[in-house]
Amino acid sequence: MPLTAFTNVFAGNPLDRSSYARSKPDWVAEKLADPASLALVIWNGKPMVEKREGGGSQIAYVRAAMAGELSDGAERLLFMGLWKETAVFALDLEGAADPADGPLEGLGRFEDLRMVALDLPGPDAAILATAKAMFEWRRRHRFCAVCGHASEASEGGWKRVCPSCKAEHFPRTDPVVIMLPTRGETCLLGRQAAWPKGTYSALAGFLEPGESIEEACAREIWEESGLRTASVRYHSTQPWPYPSSLMIGLIAEVEDGEATPDQTELEEVRWFTREEARTLVNGGLPGARAPGGLAIAHQLIKAWAEA
Amino acid sequence: MPLTAFTNVFAGNPLDRSSYARSKPDWVAEKLADPASLALVIWNGKPMVEKREGGGSQIAYVRAAMAGELSDGAERLLFMGLWKETAVFALDLEGAADPADGPLEGLGRFEDLRMVALDLPGPDAAILATAKAMFEWRRRHRFCAVCGHASEASEGGWKRVCPSCKAEHFPRTDPVVIMLPTRGETCLLGRQAAWPKGTYSALAGFLEPGESIEEACAREIWEESGLRTASVRYHSTQPWPYPSSLMIGLIAEVEDGEATPDQTELEEVRWFTREEARTLVNGGLPGARAPGGLAIAHQLIKAWAEA
Numbered sequence: 001m002p003l004t005a006f007t008n009v010f011a012g013n014p015l016d017r018s019s020y021a022r023s024k025p026d027w028v029a030e031k032l033a034d035p036a037s038l039a040l041v042i043w044n045g046k047p048m049v050e051k052r053e054g055g056g057s058q059i060a061y062v063r064a065a066m067a068g069e070l071s072d073g074a075e076r077l078l079f080m081g082l083w084k085e086t087a088v089f090a091l092d093l094e095g096a097a098d099p100a101d102g103p104l105e106g107l108g109r110f111e112d113l114r115m116v117a118l119d120l121p122g123p124d125a126a127i128l129a130t131a132k133a134m135f136e137w138r139r140r141h142r143f144c145a146v147c148g149h150a151s152e153a154s155e156g157g158w159k160r161v162c163p164s165c166k167a168e169h170f171p172r173t174d175p176v177v178i179m180l181p182t183r184g185e186t187c188l189l190g191r192q193a194a195w196p197k198g199t200y201s202a203l204a205g206f207l208e209p210g211e212s213i214e215e216a217c218a219r220e221i222w223e224e225s226g227l228r229t230a231s232v233r234y235h236s237t238q239p240w241p242y243p244s245s246l247m248i249g250l251i252a253e254v255e256d257g258e259a260t261p262d263q264t265e266l267e268e269v270r271w272f273t274r275e276e277a278r279t280l281v282n283g284g285l286p287g288a289r290a291p292g293g294l295a296i297a298h299q300l301i302k303a304w305a306e307a
Numbered sequence: 308m309p310l311t312a313f314t315n316v317f318a319g320n321p322l323d324r325s326s327y328a329r330s331k332p333d334w335v336a337e338k339l340a341d342p343a344s345l346a347l348v349i350w351n352g353k354p355m356v357e358k359r360e361g362g363g364s365q366i367a368y369v370r371a372a373m374a375g376e377l378s379d380g381a382e383r384l385l386f387m388g389l390w391k392e393t394a395v396f397a398l399d400l401e402g403a404a405d406p407a408d409g410p411l412e413g414l415g416r417f418e419d420l421r422m423v424a425l426d427l428p429g430p431d432a433a434i435l436a437t438a439k440a441m442f443e444w445r446r447r448h449r450f451c452a453v454c455g456h457a458s459e460a461s462e463g464g465w466k467r468v469c470p471s472c473k474a475e476h477f478p479r480t481d482p483v484v485i486m487l488p489t490r491g492e493t494c495l496l497g498r499q500a501a502w503p504k505g506t507y508s509a510l511a512g513f514l515e516p517g518e519s520i521e522e523a524c525a526r527e528i529w530e531e532s533g534l535r536t537a538s539v540r541y542h543s544t545q546p547w548p549y550p551s552s553l554m555i556g557l558i559a560e561v562e563d564g565e566a567t568p569d570q571t572e573l574e575e576v577r578w579f580t581r582e583e584a585r586t587l588v589n590g591g592l593p594g595a596r597a598p599g600g601l602a603i604a605h606q607l608i609k610a611w612a613e614a
Contacts, residue, residue, distance in 0.1 A: 008519065142452070143451065212315065212319075234541035237521070241516070
């Protein structure tokens, strides 16, 4: 895949993460004070955005120094990387009173990332996905899992260290396999009871310890539809900050046999011809619909249907 | 990739994980007491193995009921899945006195998994990799990362629950990208100062939040060699229980430019022609050697060199 083209929303973060610089607290502090440095803001999981000239939205950056003042120490700050020469930080206002009524009044509005993602330039969506994933990690990892002591942010926010047992903790990313089972000129989609009526999507599940991507894919297809997998083809990945997933998109050829939904995760599985899948993904199949372009499932169905 | 052929050691666990059964404590308890059920044993990270008829080693299973007696509660037990009709458990004797001098005397010997892996049947190596990864996770996650309270094993060992804040914790798997950079008919390998003299291998690093596999690959190549990536091709994955990695193997075409080692992780990078790489991976290149067949790096170099 050419690296200039990103199939999936939330991929394509253009910042140079400059990970070598994270371990230099003086350099990070200097950049935070630098009037040229910027910061994005996230409040209770919602990024601050603003109107973009010509339509749509974009990240509403504030001066990094202002973020530094609002941060009340390292726990709410994250060094995101460099955009050319400009250092970019992220500020987490989790639990604060509505900042749009306070110090950030008039500087932007806080929106659900999933709602606003397709309205943002791709690079902005990817930068926000990175920041959100990091803050979700932090929110669920304030304590050392080894000994139970409160841990402390380190390395510009990319590491947590336990002052008691000295254990180091790094951001967690959970690999999820998400796959389109195919058999010749048909593909299988499933629907969960909780989804809006008529919605069908790819099958998916968390990869477990001791599994290769291909094994996890075959297990999920077996568990959810009772079908055996013959072969697995990698398509693409999507960072998915809800809270910390890496969606690994696959297209899997399955063996003969009757597909039966497991009834735990899926209430129905349904075969679609290639033409039906093409119509489905373009929104035109009566009584059935697929996830929108935000979801890697959409890209998987589209890639197979239009191949 | 056909699912009957596993490129990488530690992939190919043949057990039916029967994840639906994990949430049925009565069923799990019944299987543990069943005289037909088996258990493997791991002591301080080392699995118990025995001689295999015809040469090599194999897992030295004990009766599951015996493992139940030695387990002292759910914290040391893991339900691994079903082998046809037989339930298989794993017992973690972390911290115990040498069990080969005690209750398990004469039943097997404890070996470092990496040392014995190539001496085991592939399915045995994969089963042990799963158990080891799970116990490594447990060892580092006895406390709730949300609130610091001691957590408790649940769902046959596949989940931990915090009795205080009710947070649920699932096994952690860390995606690592490991890649062979190529440029036309040459490939680039690196060496770390700590490695045995003359050893060269693929480049690698942890995937970070907000990255697709392709972006993580390009970042690692940039950080470690100063080269830009043009395209990335997925090869295979390997579960790597040290302690909890998923090695995602990639072959990446890089752009023109001089390759320079970062000096932090790598002391040298070196180009090999396809013929040199072929000789290297077969052990015949004077003054240079590649990792052995246990490592996915070996498979990556071999796949490219012999293509």
